[in-house]
Amino acid sequence: xxxGQAWKFGNNIDTxxxxxxxxxxxxxxxxxxxxAMEDAxxxxxxxxxxxxxxxxxxxxxxxxxxxxxxxxxxxAGVRAVIAKSFARIFYRNAINIGLPILECPxxxxxxxxxxxxxxxxxxxxxxxxxxxxxxxxxxxxxxxQKIIKAGGLINQLKSTK
Amino acid sequence: xxxxxxxxxxxxxxxxxxxxxxxxxxxxxxxxxxxxGQDGTSGVAIDSFNKIGSKKVFAPKKVAxxxxxxxxxxxxxxxxxxKKIREFAKAQEIHLYDIGCGVCHQITPEQGYAVPGNLIVGxxxxxxxxxxxxxxxxxxxxxxxxxxxxxxxxxxxxxxSIKVTFAGKLSKGVYSKDLILKLIGDITADGxxxxxxxxxxxxxxxMSVDARFTISNMAIECGAKAGLMPADKKVLDWVxxxxxxxxxxxxxxxxxVYGKKxxxxxxxxxxxxxxxxxxxxxxxxxxxxxxxxxxxxxxxCTNGRLEDFQIAAKILKGKKVKNGCRLIIAPASxxxxxxxxxxxxxxxxxxxxxxxxxxxCGPCVGTHNGVPSDGENVISTANRNFKGxxxxxxxxxxxxxxxxxAASVITGKITDPR
Numbered sequence: 001x002x003x004g005q006a007w008k009f010g011n012n013i014d015t016x017x018x019x020x021x022x023x024x025x026x027x028x029x030x031x032x033x034x035x036a037m038e039d040a041x042x043x044x045x046x047x048x049x050x051x052x053x054x055x056x057x058x059x060x061x062x063x064x065x066x067x068x069x070x071x072x073x074x075x076a077g078v079r080a081v082i083a084k085s086f087a088r089i090f091y092r093n094a095i096n097i098g099l100p101i102l103e104c105p106x107x108x109x110x111x112x113x114x115x116x117x118x119x120x121x122x123x124x125x126x127x128x129x130x131x132x133x134x135x136x137x138x139x140x141x142x143x144x145q146k147i148i149k150a151g152g153l154i155n156q157l158k159s160t161k
Numbered sequence: 162x163x164x165x166x167x168x169x170x171x172x173x174x175x176x177x178x179x180x181x182x183x184x185x186x187x188x189x190x191x192x193x194x195x196x197x198g199q200d201g202t203s204g205v206a207i208d209s210f211n212k213i214g215s216k217k218v219f220a221p222k223k224v225a226x227x228x229x230x231x232x233x234x235x236x237x238x239x240x241x242x243x244k245k246i247r248e249f250a251k252a253q254e255i256h257l258y259d260i261g262c263g264v265c266h267q268i269t270p271e272q273g274y275a276v277p278g279n280l281i282v283g284x285x286x287x288x289x290x291x292x293x294x295x296x297x298x299x300x301x302x303x304x305x306x307x308x309x310x311x312x313x314x315x316x317x318x319x320x321x322s323i324k325v326t327f328a329g330k331l332s333k334g335v336y337s338k339d340l341i342l343k344l345i346g347d348i349t350a351d352g353x354x355x356x357x358x359x360x361x362x363x364x365x366x367x368m369s370v371d372a373r374f375t376i377s378n379m380a381i382e383c384g385a386k387a388g389l390m391p392a393d394k395k396v397l398d399w400v401x402x403x404x405x406x407x408x409x410x411x412x413x414x415x416x417x418v419y420g421k422k423x424x425x426x427x428x429x430x431x432x433x434x435x436x437x438x439x440x441x442x443x444x445x446x447x448x449x450x451x452x453x454x455x456x457x458x459x460x461x462c463t464n465g466r467l468e469d470f471q472i473a474a475k476i477l478k479g480k481k482v483k484n485g486c487r488l489i490i491a492p493a494s495x496x497x498x499x500x501x502x503x504x505x506x507x508x509x510x511x512x513x514x515x516x517x518x519x520x521x522c523g524p525c526v527g528t529h530n531g532v533p534s535d536g537e538n539v540i541s542t543a544n545r546n547f548k549g550x551x552x553x554x555x556x557x558x559x560x561x562x563x564x565x566x567a568a569s570v571i572t573g574k575i576t577d578p579r
Contacts, residue, residue, distance in 0.1 A: 016548065
């Protein structure tokens with residue numbers, strides 16, 4: 001079980017908002033993390049705590065294929081992203097690098113900024129401690145669960161080599 | 162392999178690359194014909210490749226890296242990434258297109274790596290561009306690219322398709338860019354997420370292959386995984402002129418199953434504009450009102466081809482970019498630059514006041530070559546107008562056709578090219 005605070009963002013949070021291209025002069029996760037979500041909320045990175053959650057609307061991570069986006073969020077300490085839906089490439093990238101994502105429209109709609117959440121990544125259960133609501137995210141197909149369990153695609157490929 | 166029936170182009174191309182039938186919703190592991198990376202994404206892919214513990218790329222001749230996003234390098238950090246890419250390309254004996262060669266999505270078809278029926282991935286979201294020549298191509302991330310380098314294969318969820326028909330004839334001053342902006346405005350930024358577009362219509366048949374690339378290029382802007390078009394005679398002639406690879410044209414079955422069908426009559430369509438800060442915030446130009454512009458940009462994988470510059474040159478010939486306004490141009494490849502020099506397009510644009518930058522992505526991605534100031538409006542032929550996209554979150558980007566950009570920099574405000 002992991003517990004943290006919810007930070008709310010809207011629909012169509014694109015990868016330029018998550019990590020602007022002007023910071024792609026490095027692929028170091030810690031350096032990228034310093035600018036995570038900068039163009040959506042420049043102060044967010046100084047306000048959020050390690051273990052917090054991003055809760056967003058539809059099409060989270062749309063735009064560029066840059067893997068720096070989930071890398072920046074993971075390195076910033078985001079425990080998981082809960083959204084109504086994810087853009088396709090971000091979805092794959094997040095699973096591949098081991099950033100937990102949960103697709104759950106009801107939770108994304110009802111959770112309020114600052115709510116305390118408890119998430120069980122194994123079964124996708126999202127508990128809103130503040131409002132006492134419980135939600136269940138879309139389960140992943142079995143072969144994706146294997147990648148998630150391995151901690152990402154790199155670890156999975158390593159283990160099958 | 163048995164004869165597939167009731168299948169879309171996406172289903173058929175994926176099926177032919179995994180040696181079994183494939184229908185929407187299936188998860189398949191497919192053999193790749195080609196894979197590309199660019200300088201924004203390949204550094205991370207090389208890191209992932211090394212972390213996997215792999216020593217050798219599976220099929221080096223099927224791999225290219227194109228240095229286009231920050232090219233030539235604007236900073237020490239980027240130079241280090243470029244160096245890493247050059248060393249990797251040399252060691253692995255893969256294709257490398259260094260600074261000034263052009264944008265990856267122009268290089269790949271222009272150099273003959275993409276032909277009808279192919280399955281291609283790229284660590285760049287606009288890899289869907291080659292759908293215009295009947296290629297199932299899609300954007301992936303860096304770790305997926307590293308996995309593809311290692312094995313030559315990748316997993317795909319076979320997408321459901323949306324059939325889009327652009328009926329009717331485009332009127333003068335209206336171009337393929339206006340068609341795709343109209344579609345994205347109608348179905349919104351996530352209207353085709355996880356799905357493939359299959360695009361037809363008299364308006365498509367009538368346009369050049371270069372113009373069609375503009376449409377497939379922007380399929381991702383409504384979330385689509387691919388933007389596929391049939392391989393008609395124009396496509397086959399174009400491919401023959403650029404590639405020695407054998408094309409394997411794939412047509413949809415007559416009774417193919419689509420998730421949705423969309424028909425747009427384009428005969429009365431006006432030039433379209435995507436307003437800041439999302440690509441689906443589209444209005445016809447008659448509704449744009451008075452919008453001053455301080456910078457125009459013509460180029461990118463969307464609209465940086467010879468035809469695009471010829472259209473702009475026709476409008477700008479003998480005229481001047483308005484005082485207080487700038488026009489930046491970036492040909493999508495060195496070949497296009499040479500063609501522009503040869504036919505006089507380059508001189509016309511420079512005489513009108515255009516500033517030319519290196520063939521490549523130019524200022525599109527916000528790394529260099531024309532970052533706008535706070536509060537400035539930019540009219541651009543690119544594919545994205547996200548906040549901060551061109552390097553400044555306090556600037557405003559409007560997307561339009563090359564004709565609209567050319568007409569607008571003459572007046573210093575967004576202007577109908579008709």
